[in-house]
Amino acid sequence: MDDTTYDYDLFTIGIGSGGVRASRVAAAHGARVAAAEEYRVGGTCVIRGCVPKKMLVYGAQFAEDLEDAKQFGWDIQGKSFDWVRLRDHVQRDIDRLEGLYGETLSNHNVTVYHERAEITGDHEITLASGKVVTAKYILVATGAQPHMPDFEGNEHAITSNEAFHLDEIPKRILIAGGGYIANEFAGIFQEFGSKVTIANRSDVILRGYDAALRDRLLQISLTKGIEFCFNVQFEYVKKQDDGTLLVKLTGHDEREFDQVMIATGRTPNTKGLGLEKVGVELGDKGEIVVDAASKTNVDYIYAVGDVTDRVQLTPVAIREGQAFADSVFGPGEPYTVDHSCIPSAVFSHPPIASVGLTEGEARNTLGSIKVFQSDFRPMKHVVAGRNERGLYKMIVDAANDRIVGIHMIAPEAPEIMQAAAVAVKAGLTKADFDATTAIHPTMAEELVLLK
Ligand SMILES: Cc1cc2nc3c(=O)[nH]c(=O)nc-3n(C[C@H](O)[C@H](O)[C@H](O)COP(=O)(O)OP(=O)(O)OC[C@H]3O[C@@H](n4cnc5c(N)ncnc54)[C@H](O)[C@@H]3O)c2cc1C
Ligand SMILES: NC(=O)c1ccc[n+]([C@@H]2O[C@H](COP(=O)([O-])OP(=O)(O)OC[C@H]3O[C@@H](n4cnc5c(N)ncnc54)[C@H](O)[C@@H]3O)[C@@H](O)[C@H]2O)c1
8 A cells, every 4th residue: 555645545543453453454454553641551451451351350260269178178277368469469560461462462563552532524533642644544543431320429439440449349349230240240340359249230240141140140149249239320438537438329228338430331432533624424423423334424534342232242342453454554355344143241250251142132033942051050150069050051943953043051151161162153953962972970061061
């Protein structure tokens, strides 16, 4: 590509999951690429999302494993948990990863501006320092930020952004929301010793997941001591002299907590970006409206990832970034991302993993279905005396034996699901699973033994 009318062939705003991939791949195709990041290179997933969250999930799992260890013959004296040590260790690794992402970009000759960028005119971007640059294409990959409901005292609440940096584990934490972040952090804090209360505006947690799995997680969470307040709104949060928080939820008496964390969804980052100046169309939630090629209504502006509010998951943002860069700058035919049958996981304690249609969705969309189910107690739990059962469900289209959904709640479910998702995406049948010999003894073998 040689179009020197513009300073760059591509300018990417936001260097997170989607922005890193798109910038690197476009540069590898020979484009002259620059990218701007106002916070830290790597974006939400690396800096304050998937990666540090998973490290905390690993840390939290030790609480149960150490407790169970005695049934396996291990005597562990004087065990104690040091939050600050874990927190700082995680942050050091995040620093390392941030460095690696920066290196990858510079190795691909992507010019990185460590400052905020805004669109200020046709093909024109202005950086916080005042520098003005032009680009043939602009990619908006600015992600999303925690949604903060409007209530008195909401400035006393934290979000997932702050949860990674706490000075101490709160003795009592109230988490608002019933989705991914609420359930994942409920597990993390509960295992670290907090008394956790979840406050949700409806009585449904993890909407979109199969009802049987949601119910199983709810039952297990209640058994572990997590409390749920359903159908509530915040009336107020008041900070008391000793720093504790007095919380009033609708229909409940005032209660004291040490932290309140809001996890009620994430809002696309489109404010103050200058999109209105160039006429980029936004949706009801402020998300950028794009077509299947991630192109906006303005011919040279594209958007990928959370800012488009299609599916707010890292692998999806990465795929959208890759498809954009290959299609616009690569030698091959343009192509689009297939957003169907995306596997996902909730890293709760225990985790949930899912691909394809839930039982309810399948009943509503397909004529006749078969549901196969295994409700089992993992061997490790039996030995440990832990009374916690796993549940696998397989949904099959009765017309052609095709598997249209698999849903699991059990230890290691996300690890097992990644492989099972290949089979569902490939359109394999229940007979294909039946024809596969089990690996024994595993939990995963339940998948090929479903009757
Ligand atoms: C706590 C938490 C846990 C999560 N766990 C998972 C998980 O386990 N698995 C999973 O798949 N997904 C998970 N996600 C979701 C995942 O992090 C996002 O889907 C993903 O990061 C989206 O990538 P993106 O490129 O769209 O945006 P981001 O990664 O958010 O990157 C956008 C970047 O743009 C920057 N930016 C914004 N505006 C500007 C501007 N004007 N100028 C310059 N820079 C700007 C931001 O600072 C940010 O770095 C989690 C999210 C959270 C919050
Ligand atoms: N494991 C993963 O892949 C993972 C982990 C974390 C986040 N994410 C992504 O990040 C997105 C954001 O996560 P999230 O948990 O914030 O959102 P979410 O959409 O998963 O859940 C939001 C929850 O908040 C509830 N809610 C909304 N407004 C409320 C209010 N005013 N008071 C009380 N409850 C309210 C909703 O009923 C819902 O249960 C997810 O949708 C997901 O795409 C993914």
